[in-house]
Amino acid sequence: METTRPAKEKKKATRLWLIVHSWLALPLWVLIFFVCLTGTIATVSQEIVWLAKPEVRANRPTPDAVPLGYDAILAAVEKAEPGVAVSFISRPVKSIFALDVFVSYPDGRTRSLFVNPYTGAIQGVGGVFDFRYFMRALHGWLLVPFVGATSWGWYLVSALSIPMLGSLVTGLVVYKKFWRGYLNPRLRLRNGARIFWGDFHRLAGIWSVPFIAIMAVTAGWFLIQHILADNNITVSTAGVPPVVAREDVPAEGGAKAPWISLDRAGQLVREKFPDLSPDFVALPSNAFSHIVVGGRGAYPLIFETANVNPYNGEVEWTRRVSDRSALELVTESMRPLHTGDFAGLWLKLVYFLFGLLLTMMVFSGMMIWLKRTALATAKLVRDINAERALPSVEGVREAAE
Amino acid sequence: MTGVKVKTNPHAGLPGGRHRWRFHLSVLLLVIPIVLSPKFFREEALFFGDSGLGQRELGEKAIGPWHVHVAEYMANAPTDQGLAGHMKTFAIRWNAEDADHIKASYFRIGKPRSLRAAGVVLSGGPYRQMADVPIPERVKPTDALWLTVEGWDGTVHQAAIPLDEASPATIAWLKQRGETR
Numbered sequence: 099m100e101t102t103r104p105a106k107e108k109k110k111a112t113r114l115w116l117i118v119h120s121w122l123a124l125p126l127w128v129l130i131f132f133v134c135l136t137g138t139i140a141t142v143s144q145e146i147v148w149l150a151k152p153e154v155r156a157n158r159p160t161p162d163a164v165p166l167g168y169d170a171i172l173a174a175v176e177k178a179e180p181g182v183a184v185s186f187i188s189r190p191v192k193s194i195f196a197l198d199v200f201v202s203y204p205d206g207r208t209r210s211l212f213v214n215p216y217t218g219a220i221q222g223v224g225g226v227f228d229f230r231y232f233m234r235a236l237h238g239w240l241l242v243p244f245v246g247a248t249s250w251g252w253y254l255v256s257a258l259s260i261p262m263l264g265s266l267v268t269g270l271v272v273y274k275k276f277w278r279g280y281l282n283p284r285l286r287l288r289n290g291a292r293i294f295w296g297d298f299h300r301l302a303g304i305w306s307v308p309f310i311a312i313m314a315v316t317a318g319w320f321l322i323q324h325i326l327a328d329n330n331i332t333v334s335t336a337g338v339p340p341v342v343a344r345e346d347v348p349a350e351g352g353a354k355a356p357w358i359s360l361d362r363a364g365q366l367v368r369e370k371f372p373d374l375s376p377d378f379v380a381l382p383s384n385a386f387s388h389i390v391v392g393g394r395g396a397y398p399l400i401f402e403t404a405n406v407n408p409y410n411g412e413v414e415w416t417r418r419v420s421d422r423s424a425l426e427l428v429t430e431s432m433r434p435l436h437t438g439d440f441a442g443l444w445l446k447l448v449y450f451l452f453g454l455l456l457t458m459m460v461f462s463g464m465m466i467w468l469k470r471t472a473l474a475t476a477k478l479v480r481d482i483n484a485e486r487a488l489p490s491v492e493g494v495r496e497a498a499e
Numbered sequence: 500m501t502g503v504k505v506k507t508n509p510h511a512g513l514p515g516g517r518h519r520w521r522f523h524l525s526v527l528l529l530v531i532p533i534v535l536s537p538k539f540f541r542e543e544a545l546f547f548g549d550s551g552l553g554q555r556e557l558g559e560k561a562i563g564p565w566h567v568h569v570a571e572y573m574a575n576a577p578t579d580q581g582l583a584g585h586m587k588t589f590a591i592r593w594n595a596e597d598a599d600h601i602k603a604s605y606f607r608i609g610k611p612r613s614l615r616a617a618g619v620v621l622s623g624g625p626y627r628q629m630a631d632v633p634i635p636e637r638v639k640p641t642d643a644l645w646l647t648v649e650g651w652d653g654t655v656h657q658a659a660i661p662l663d664e665a666s667p668a669t670i671a672w673l674k675q676r677g678e679t680r
Binding site for chain 2: 113114116117120121124125126127128129130132181183184185201202203204205206207208209226227228231235236240241242243245246247251254329330347349351352353354355383384385386387464467468470471474
């Protein structure tokens, strides 16, 4: 058996993969660069707000101060802002952040209040411009408005998962024996731009393989998710949203029936499900809706919720990890895997670092192409000049045809 | 073809050539968020209630002893919600002195036959409640949007807002649908 021929064919195949690799991202490189960059910023947008706005920080008044319960928070907000209607209280996962308390004012405006978890003091009011949501919208759907459940911007961005996954696979095929790069990292700084960007692209690439795979697969799910939604296909097992039975709502008395307290609702949920931490509580949104207590359980990627009847305290409905199908556990893990917001600040910083690397992968890929084709063009010009002196190879071929 | 050996171009098939500038044209896609950002911020202002209860405010309505502001949340045609049919979102705001007397409010297009069939129950705080109201298959442009309100005192009150006042965009959409059928 000849040994040269398979090697030659292998080389030809590698070349084909290089061509595919080059075409995958290059025609849209500015958009992909932009999406990677805004996504990288979005990962740490909450921390950026924390640095920029002191009012979202949870400062302890004394070292031994303990966080207040939901009832004390509710009372403090209603005392400071008489007449507001509180709809939702959320205790951010990271204890350095103030509580988010969603309220509506009698004039119809809704706002998020930043409340100190130890004192109940309203430290600030969120505005209409929310940096976190803005970065998310810019990254996720290029601010294209949603009509119904979808936005074409969402399709445009999530479809980039296809070239991203393709770039990852073809990149590893083209980079011969890439595993050697882990043991012998090479980043030549003094051999010109082409060499530097090439080394950077390969080195950053091999170290980002798991991260790029996570981003491409989760973003691919976002694409599939919206295709399913647009075609009315659901994988949800949640069923019909629960309501409080009409006979449970007190009818007599002529005045608004009182709800059980929020701390009591949290306690009732805790008694039933000791592993569910009550990270947020939603107040009933009408006479027939529940107090919803939710938070992370044993599996940190998915929020679990329990619905408590506000009149009799029964835990009437749950949406826990065990209530979900295996497929839902996979699909609902996609978003936290994409954002990295489930293990604390350290993971966000890891995501931020690899996000920067990925952004630079797009840029370095473009730079390699730019430098390579610049050389090729210079060579082409040389060849054309040479051909003018001699009858060209092309000319001979054309004459023969 | 005789034995003329054509030297292969090392860059054959790779992007580039004489039209390298074309590969930077994707920068034009960044015009999308720039052009759409005013609309984005308008929708945010609507979402936070800063630009009012909805895009088309229908003013204050008396319903029994109480007073309520009603608005068409977005002044566009009903949105296709798939299996759930077409939907329109309407919003209300109770006056502060009435808020505590209201047990539940419902919207329905077409007159409800009973309290059990009063339509979709509104959700949200008393100063900003909303509901996605389904557009029935056999709705006529002369129909009305019915608001049914149940008080904690046990009384039930109703108010009808003609559809051409509640949502002209829905009337236009109904006419168009009638023509295509």
